[in-house]
Structures are given as structure tokens and as C-alpha cells.
Amino acid sequence: RKEVEQDPGPFNVPEGATVAFNCTYSNSASQSFFWYRQDCRKEPKLLMSVYSSGNEDGRFTAQLNRASQYISLLIRDSKLSDSATYLCVVKEAGGYQKVTFGTGTKLQVIP
Amino acid sequence: NAGVTQTPKFQVLKTGQSMTLQCAQDMNHEYMSWYRQDPGMGLRLIHYSVGAGITDQGEVPNGYNVSRSTTEDFPLRLLSAAPSQTSVYFCASNTGGQGSYEQYFGPGTRLTVT
Numbered sequence A: 001r002k003e004v005e006q007d008p009g010p011f012n013v014p015e016g017a018t019v020a021f022n023c024t025y026s027n028s029a030s031q032s033f034f035w036y037r038q039d040c041r042k043e044p045k046l047l048m049s050v051y052s053s054g055n056e057d058g059r060f061t062a063q064l065n066r067a068s069q070y071i072s073l074l075i076r077d078s079k080l081s082d083s084a085t086y087l088c089v090v091k092e093a094g095g096y097q098k099v100t101f102g103t104g105t106k107l108q109v110i111p
Numbered sequence B: 001n002a003g004v005t006q007t008p009k010f011q012v013l014k015t016g017q018s019m020t021l022q023c024a025q026d027m028n029h030e031y032m033s034w035y036r037q038d039p040g041m042g043l044r045l046i047h048y049s050v051g052a053g054i055t056d057q058g059e060v061p062n063g064y065n066v067s068r069s070t071t072e073d074f075p076l077r078l079l080s081a082a083p084s085q086t087s088v089y090f091c092a093s094n095t096g097g098q099g100s101y102e103q104y105f106g107p108g109t110r111l112t113v114t
Helices: none
Strands: A004-006 A011-014 A019-025 A030-038 A044-050 A055-057 A060-065 A070-075 A084-092 A099-101 A105-110 B004-007 B010-013 B019-025 B031-037 B044-051 B054-057 B064-066 B076-078 B087-094 B109-113
Touching (some): A011 A019, A019 A084, A030 A060, A044 A055, B004 B087, B019 B087
Antiparallel strands (some): A019 A070, A030 A044, A084 A099, B004 B019, B031 B044, B064 B076, B087 B109
16 A cells, blocks of 8 residues: 555546545654645645644645545635646654655646 | 756766756755656655755665755766666755745756666
């Protein structure tokens, strides 16, 4: 089983739709969780951290479910500019670089 | 600030050649890392550094060397290129700590080994 698993997609959604991605992780000792965005042929950039109580940033909402070991990203009112690949990132406690990237979920927002 | 810069953007090597991928950051970050990204696989850590003079191996270090003589620069050396090293290479830096842990990535180097 992969340490971090994501549905690769693509998720094709119309503008204005709401879309949600999940990411499961295998290590119950994982401590920190993040969503990164990667545009085609570009570098990844931090979209948002994921906090235990859930957090929101504009149209984006991130949730963490430790019991079931998954995180989610909800995008409301999708824009064409949201088209990208969304990477789930999980960090273990302690080790500086014990960070695992998911393979990403591709989102295509259609006019 | 330029952030994290990488050169070259593209490179084609023949099997057995060596080369150095350059990475520099101007944010005074202590921590720097090299990743490779291959289709169907997540970013994988090659080597990292927690400060000048300190480096360590990541998940896939074989065939690569690094050094960190200054805070700003973290070059990655391919010793004898192999087709399996065809990939996109990203350098990243961050301030460390358990907080937001935001990594700042360079634009990447697309390497093809024939």
C-alpha cells in the first residue's frame, strides 16, 4: 500500500461546480498535512495547510479525519483557473524531511 | 526576491556523462532539498540539507551527490547519467520547523538521458 494515495483523476467539472478530493495516508503517526497545487509543467506551490479542526480559505476547505486517516479538499464555485493537479502532502513528526507527496489529482474545469 | 532559482531548465545527456544541476535561494532558508518527479509517482526526495556543511540522503540518493558550502547554493551532481535518471528535478527550500512547513520550489530542470 502506498504511504499516500490519491485518485489521479482527471476530474472534469463545469465552471461553478463543487468538487472534492480525498487523500488517504497509511502512517498513523503522521502529524502535518498539506495541499499543494501544481500547474502543468510548473513547480508545486502550497495551497493550504490542513488543521485538525478543518480550515477554510475562500472557496477552498480542507478537512482532516485522523480516525480514518484521510484528508480532503473541497473547492466551491470552481473557476477555470482552478485547473491544475492537487498534491496531498503528509509529514511525520520529528524527522525534518520525512515528507511524502501523493501523486496528485488532476482537475480540469470546463467552461 | 528571486526565490528559488534552478539552472538549466532543460538538459539532454548521454549515458555515462556527468553534470551539475544548480540551485540557489535568496530567502536565507536553512533547509534545502532536491526532489525528482516522475509520471505516476509522487515527488521523491533525493538529498537534503539542514544548513551549510550538512547534507543527508533522502529516499532515492543513488547516483547523485550534493554539497552545501553556502546557505544560498545547493548543487546536485549526477555522477554517471543513466536513462533511469530521466526526470524532472525540483529544488526546494524552507525555513524548517513544524509549523506551516511551506516549501518553496524552483521552476525545475527537465533532464533527458539517452
